[in-house]
Amino acid sequence: MTAQTLNTFHLIPRLERQAHEHKGHAGKVLMIGGAPGMAGAILLAGRAALHAGAGWVILDFVDERAISVLSDQPELMLRVAQVGDVAQIHPDVIAIGPGLGQGNLVKQLLSEALQSSALLVIDADALNLIATNPHLLSQLKARSSLSTVLTPHPGEAANLLKETTEQIQSNRELAIQKLVDLTGSIVVLKGQHTLLHAPEQSMQVCLRGNPGMGVGGMGDVLTGVTSAILAQGIRHGLNAYEAACLAVELHSVAADNLLNQGVGPIGLTPSEVLLEVRNLINIK
């Protein structure tokens, strides 16, 4: 199979806000992550979701101590992650993984998310947990088609397929096909020339982006942007595969635009990229 080049910006007008709309039309995103030492990952994902247009963003932190020190974005609703709380707030989208860590509590939170009817974005350690836990994998496979987006980097893809990172990188198209077959989900295989694929969808490749993006937190921003576009797409006529494709292109083009403005590649930050994503979505 040969991937088609991603070309999604014609979808942006569908996100336009009509005069009568309120935050419910932009959707509610719940994000779960932020284990000790990695609160920044979920904060970045949350800030990205906010700047990419989600109506509400709620962050559930695994590390309760993190909440008291994170005050630079008061629009975000911050909670301590607790089993049983996931479904309570009826999110449109749940993103789980950024800085999540592993362990029993986290496993239960992931299991709860997998059973939810919300759209799901699964990243980082949530992918690693699925890779080592057949029950979680079977819960993932039981979800309805095109309701889940997985965003592995090549290391996480290797864990899921029980291969090496080198094997993944040596044939990325084959790897993403195997990931779709394994999980029945929308898969975003990150790295240079990010690939997207899903059951009964055509494979897409993103030719934008640059090596300035190779910095901790850049994938967390993609998780946030993807969640926000999924959430807005529900009431703006974008399906989950279109939303994932648009998010990947926005993220990469934002990084390229910054480069063209003289920002990076060395020292380009995820926080700058998420602001440029907002600029791109609002261009008429």
Ligand SMILES: NC(=O)C1=CN([C@@H]2O[C@H](COP(=O)(O)OP(=O)(O)OC[C@H]3O[C@@H](n4cnc5c(N)ncnc54)[C@H](O)[C@@H]3O)[C@@H](O)[C@H]2O)[C@@H](O)CC1
């Ligand atoms: N501010 C924060 O709190 C941050 C927390 N983070 C969290 O830290 C945890 C560990 O994540 P990491 O992904 O950094 O570490 P991992 O150990 O999961 O993955 C890194 C390895 O994956 C492979 N890999 C990744 N991208 C690749 C590419 N493009 N090409 C080839 N190989 C590639 C390489 O083998 C690399 O050594 C995650 O939970 C993550 O969310 C990171 O997102 C960075 C920022």
Ligand SMILES: Nc1ncnc2c1ncn2[C@@H]1O[C@H](COP(=O)(O)OP(=O)(O)O)[C@@H](O)[C@H]1O
């Ligand atoms: N050389 C590159 N060219 C294009 N995109 C890149 C390059 N390096 C990294 N990226 C992108 O940056 C992001 C890095 O995500 P990830 O590896 O999950 O980082 P983190 O876990 O630290 O947030 C991905 O979207 C990836 O596609």
